[in-house]
Amino acid sequence: MSQSITYYFRYIAKHIYWLLIKLLTLLITLGSYYAYAEYTIVILLIQIFIKSMCSRQFYIDCVDSIYQFYYRYACLLIDYWANIKITLYGDIELVDKLQANNVLALCNHQCGVDFFNVHYLLNRFGKLSRVRHVTTEPFQYIPLAGHSFFMHSCIYLKRGKGDKFDPTQMIKTLTYLETNNIPSWIVLYPEGTFYDKVYTDVLADNRRYMNKIGVQPFKHLLMPRSRALKTIHKQFGHRFDAVLDITIVYPNTRAGNGLRRSTPSLIEYFSGYHNLVDIHVRLIDVRQVPKAEEELDNWLYELYRQKDGQLSQYYEQNRSISEIFDCPPGQEYRSDPRTTLPSLLGTSIVIGFLIPNPLYIYNIIVAIVLIITLIEVFIILTKC
Template sequence: MATLLHLKDFWRKIRELYTTVVGFMRYVFGSVMMIGVAPEYLAIWLVWRGASLVFPSWIYQWGDDKLYSLYQRLVLFFFETCTNLEVVLYGDAVDALKKRESVLYLANHQSTVDWLVADMISVRGGSLGHLRYVMKNTLQFMPLYGHYFYAHGCIYVKRGKFSQNKMIQALNYLTHPKIPTWLVIFPEGTRYYPGNPEVIQKAEQYARDNNLPVLKHHLVPKTRGMWLVSQQLHDKIDAIYDVSVFYDGTVDEQGIRGNAPQLVEFLSGKCSKVHVHIRRIPMSEVPKEEEEVGKWLHQLYKEKDELAENFFTQDSEKRNNVEKLLHGHKSSLSLWSTLSSFLFFSVISVPFICTKVGRQMYTYLLLYGSLGSYGWLLIRNVC
């Protein structure tokens, strides 16, 4: 009996070691490729940007959305296909994703992976290329991609020095009827991260001081950005998707909530399942006045907090049966939907890697492309 137990323990350790090694290799290879193809991506984008200058802006955006979708499928190849991630959908998700509409995607914020979940949802709705984010201004400093995100229609905002006029200018571009959009906003602004309790305590105190509901699983949502979007895009957006994301393994056996997995952990395969609840709210039900938008948003987050209790409860039986209780629907991507993008970027990378001219062009694109994009963003002062 003792020998059998030792043997089982031995094989368990072997499996853990194998999982760790595979996860590390996936992280290294995936990171190198997703970041490494930036110059190739820039080259394709520059060709399309130049070719589309003589056409209306919506034609440029149509092609750019196709290109963006192609790259994000590469990202999903590593983060969903290779990790064998299971995505479970709840609420209005299945029906809403059939509609092919312009939406305001409002989601809770707890991880650096949250933006990837938007990829996972939008690709199932046939709208991956239409994703645009309200982003922290510091992301401008990403080489090459910092400029590209703005050119794609994303909106940079400064924390603490919010420029209302610049955000309105950016939103006006998205009002074009031929530019479909999934605009992603994380109203909390900062991640709800139990490992940093000071941020959570500060949010709770702010709620008490301002007679707002004290949330157990979210930070107090900021309303100004939501109000501007409601005001500027009220006639363009078809609906709000109230998205609540829950990562498997965040709660321990005692029902205590820990940190959600971050990018490195996720890519290493340490999260096997993501639960996504979507409530579709017609835009006609959303107020336009700033004060009313604030009340509406705080009520929305109060309801999101109540929903979160199903996943973060100390009742282990309820947690273990949450899919059945909330009528979860497992959703899978076809292998080809992401593998095709991986193969495409692998093929176009060959001449850049294997030829002297290709390596030289790669260096020039990386160096001068980064300097040019930083200069352009500095001159435009986009946020």
């Protein structure tokens, strides 16, 4: 194959390739929900088979690997579908070098997109298989995502009558993680719900509550709730090697003059409307986290009071993340397609067996993408 033919093939294939990738990702999403029942049955059968035929440790490793494989597909969507520019700040290199099996990550919470950005960040650290989100119990009923979280031993927070906190399910999951010595990077959103100006009732209730307990209401965060943190710290705290303080900022929400636009919805995010994300990470020595419950309350409040002050500088003084957090300029990051593309192709093949036969176009696109991928790999290997 001559150099000129190789060049033109790769030029044309590149544009066709990513066009087909976008179409394929759309069909995967639609197909996944269309074939949700079949997908769930297949996953449950695989789960039962592995549990009955293999050791518990092998089952845990398989579940973690499947979770990582599945959600790397979302990382590919962020990079090549929505073309989101994610910039990382803070102790990124320190976390890269961190030899830790168990970590507690505390993150501000603005919208549903936060889940994907945290996944993206921890995939950057090579810890996506160890992520255990703390989320509310109704989340497990969301098609696909809810079942994957449950299967992966994510921690469901249950509320009883009158919004009363019930730690029973959390304790059960944390005990399971500890008993089986499962490495876990537990992600907790202490605010409990989204901070967004569209949720006027939530913001008003938060202001009333903070005034009631005699503290100044935050401008850009909700009052952090410590009940889940206390439960995690009591049951699992002795296993943590470090704590991460994560702050996610959506630059397109900065409207100027101290004003703030609404945070992105999932549709806005994956359509590329909100195409900028800044993430600051601070590594905290686990020994700084107090053990006494009252001290833990104060520690969490101070952490979020400081974070709110930093966000106030961002929105009201138009300062950069580097200036506010006193850190070097951020580094734009994109996930490695060698790890995310196999996830897309693997997911597409699985879904291809489940969606109805009339969608032959789906199978044709998968075949073309696979062929172009194999030819590109062949060209690289033979150095044509």
